[in-house]
Amino acid sequence: MFDLIVKGGTLPDGRVADIGIRGDKIAAVEKLEGAEAGQVIDSTGDLVCPPFVDPHFHMDATLSYGQPRVNASGTLLEGIALWGELKAIATIDEMKARALEYCDWAVSMGLLAIRSHVDTCDPDLKGVQALLDVRETVKPYIDLQLVAFPQDGLYRDPNALEQTLRALDMGVDVVGGIPHFERTMDEGSWSITNLCKIAADRGLPVDMHCDETDDPMSRHIETLAYETQRLGLHGRVAASHLTSMHSMDNYYVSKLLPLIAEAGISAIPNPLINIVLQGRHDTFPKRRGLTRVKEMQAQDITVGWGQDCVLDPWYSLGTADMLDVAFMGLHVAQMTHPDEMRRCFDMVTNANARIMGLQGYGLEPGCTASLVVLDAGNPVEALRLRPDRLAVVAKGKLVAAKARNDSRLSLPGRPASVRRRHRAG
Ligand SMILES: [Zn+2]
Secondary structure, three states: OEEEEEEEEEOOOOOEEEEEEEOOEEEEEEOOOOOOEEEEEEOOOOEEEOOEEEEEEEOOOOOOOOOOOOOOOOOHHHHHHHHHHHHHHOOHHHHHHHHHHHHHHHHHOOEEEEEEEEEOOOOOOHHHHHHHHHHHHHOOOOEEEEEEEOOOOOOOOOOHHHHHHHHHHOOOOEEOOOHHHOOOHHHHHHHHHHHHHHHHHHOOOEEEEEOOOOOOOOOHHHHHHHHHHHOOOOOOEEEEEOHHHHOOOHHHHHHHHHHHHHHOOEEEOOHHHHHHHOOOOOOOOOOOOOOOHHHHHOOOOOEOOOOEOOOEOOEOOOOOOHHHHHHHHHHHOOOOOHHHHHHHHHOOOHHHHHHHOOOOOOOOOOOEOOEEEEOOOOHHHHHHHOOOEEEEEEOOEEEEEOOOOOEEOOOOOOOOEEOOOOOOO
């Protein structure tokens, strides 16, 4: 007897299996002919995958688009200035309301694990207080990790260090940073050394915004790799964005990538945001600004796609759909071979779960019973269609459902409805 059976779905690896769930765990992944269950979800012909994971987001800023004004230049720097205006007037209740509304969107899209940076450059730490509450509220259905993020610079803001330490004391999970936004390259390097030491002393992971610039001389990733190696933080450090690598000298990159691999640093490009914010100072040719994804993967560096923003000072769109993120990444990084497209799907599921260190992630017996049923036949088709999430199960409970929505046709001699599936997927 199971509490829930998800019947007949196709798993990302192509297996067709029933998934039997007891409590909040997957109890069986096999043919469950005649097994009884409290609830059955028929997913015959549909893709069943583990939940989507977003390793880079800003939940304190989300759904604030237009407050108090929009970003006119479309640049990172105006976005940071605009966020400064907003956080001065934001309240804890208002931040919580926006974050919880975003979490509803995330659940509806099968996005059940999120790592959010939270700004620590606010004397009242309003964002930290708001998101610690939100982390507790959504715990039954979303794994939310928080990164202490000194948005205005660890040295550029005289109170940032003290407030970042206070945020970590309050229970924030990860140490963040923004070395390319410090006043000088030297202060950027010192911020990395200081923040990595804090993480080492406290036994915490590190996730820094690193080299989010078009400047090919922005080489903070080299320092981050060095400090990771020196302090033995292997496997606990992520570098977000790394857009300067797009513009770096090829010889230098040939030295840099093995250092990143040796340090066990994972990389989190954010393709929706990188393609929008980078290259803004170029005329033509205009750089894409996305980091070197395939080249890092060739060195066995874990790379996961992050979303970064939805409707905030930096990005005027967004839907909480990690398939949109992977779809953009696939295009900008030109990952169009079938193996590369499958890898893009893996980069918003398994790779991101590894980056966040999620326990019990996957569709095997013993794993946490969280999964998504998609109106697609396989992962590549899911990327192409970015389809409806027909069912979302979080920790054993059905938390979102949507009726299949085929288009009805009125054409002589043609079928009555169309689903846009492809025989070959
Ligand atoms: Zn970010």
